[in-house]
Amino acid sequence: MKVSEFNFYLPEELIAQHPLKERDASRLMVLDKKNGKIEHKKFHDIIDYLNPGDTLVLNNTRVLPARLIGEKESTGGKIEFLLLKRIEGDKWECLAKPGKRAKIGTIFTFGNGRLKCEVVDIAEEGNRIIEFSYDGIFEEVLDELGEMPLPPYITERLEDKERYQTVYSKEEGSAAAPTAGLHFTEKLLNDIKNKGINIAYLTLHVGLGTFRPVKVEDTDDHIMHSEFYQLDEENAKIINETKKRGNKIISVGTTSTRTLETIGDENGFVRAQNGWTDIFIYPGYKFKVVDQLITNFHLPESTLIMLVSALAGKENILRAYNEAVKERYRFFSFGDAMFIKE
Template sequence: MKVNDFYFHLPEELIAQHPLKERDTSRLMVLDRATGEIEHKVFHDILEYLKEGDTLVLNNTRVLPARLIGEKEDTGGKIEFLLLKRITGDKWECLAKPGKRARVGTIFTFGDGILKAEVKEIKEEGNRIIEFSYDGIFEEVLDSLGQMPLPPYIHERLEDKERYQTVYSKEKGSAAAPTAGLHFTEELLKKIQERGVKIAYLTLHVGLGTFRPVKVENIEQHNMHSEFYQLSKESAEIINDTKRKGNRVIAVGTTSTRTLETIADENGFMRETNGWTNIFIYPGYRFKVVDALITNFHLPESTLIMLVSALAGKENVMNAYNTAVKEGYRFFSFGDAMFIK
């Protein structure tokens, strides 16, 4: 299967640059994966499509304000660090821009010296290992100095950091938001539960690799990035009970989908666990646990549109995406949503 099988023309003006005032007022395209039939709704209409006994699986990762802008201690030269993952203690792996300034042994300061970082190592792919020094609690320092690491296709500044977090975000560690969850409000989640739908939480810390393009012509040769996940005993039991009763497990987002499919055994049952996943789901994949999916509209030729195509069928998905363009849907992180039933 070729990467250009997943190409569609996307006008730049359809890339959403800011979130809507009300989270649950985005548009919702409903796609029947059996028939290919499409309906046009508003996101809070999702209630119409959820049934008693269903379980919604939400990724409760919380995005770190991981973009730090500072200067070289001795010369004042500007630097930007993007934190990727904590190695241990105060050591982090990060991207540095411009990289030529971030030599081993160089010290950088942020917020008038409130936070300092020394470059300890340069990895083969050019990432840096840095070690921070500061007074107090690192997370509080980072909250005060860091900016949200918005995707490269968003060019407008985000006024409210919380709009790039889900209302149920809890476990800090993500480099990007699980954007399908951005449409939910606390009130909508309450209504969903009152309908008899269960909520199960898992954690997958989204890496920047989620934005990395597929550079090989044959998609089967693409190497996925690795991301950390964890699932509690309570959530595993909720999902297993749902499967036993023959009800639907509905993943909110591709991150939840990848985590569930990584953990599930051949019969679709879960267990309490944590680890790293680099699962790549594309057409031909047999889903073990996920029955339906709430997701956003993704980049052409991305691993995310390939995952969606694996669930709903490539022909159905490409038709839905071309329809979304024609109907003026908003795309990507702050864009509209799709429910694949």
């Protein structure tokens, strides 16, 4: 398929720059994937579309405050590092800006010397391998000095770091939030449980490849980034028992969806495991595990709009997106939500 088939017109002013005061006050577009019917609701209405015995699958990854602003120890020249993934111990792969300052052997300091790092190697695509030195616990130092690695289309500063975390975030390691989950409050999740809907958790650490544009003309030529996932025995059992009963699996976000479809067998059952996935889901893909999806509105020509098109149909999605623009929905990470039901 041509990547250009997933384009749509999006006015820049519809890109949400900040979260709403109340998480579940965002708008919710409900799209029936069978007939294309569209309803306009509020996110807290999602509970009306979930039935006892269904299972909601949430990604409990937690975003690292992975953006560090520092200076070159010898000259004071400014540097920005964006941590991508931990290699081992205090060694990390990161993006450096400006990269020309980050030569092997150079030392940089952050927070008046509270944290230091040395560039020890240069990886693929020019990414730097750095090794940190500090006193205390690294995660606490990073939480103190680091900033949230907000997507490039968000230009305003985020006052409260927790608004770029889901209320159920737990496993640190993400470079970006699983944004479909940002709409849930603890009260809404409790109400969902009290209705008899199960909640299962998995982890997929979102990589920055999520924001990289598709640079090929044909979907067959695109190579997906790889991301780490894990699912334990307890949560695999919840998902499998739901399938056995014939109830629905509702995936919260494209990250949960990619994980479930990576580990699901032909009958839609999963098993506890961890590993790396580079699954690329686009129209023509046959879903094995996921029945319904809660998601945000995605970038034109992105792998994410291709994924939702695979589930709901490209024509349905593009018509829904055009209606979202017409109705002034808020787009992307801090934007409104869509529920694809059947």
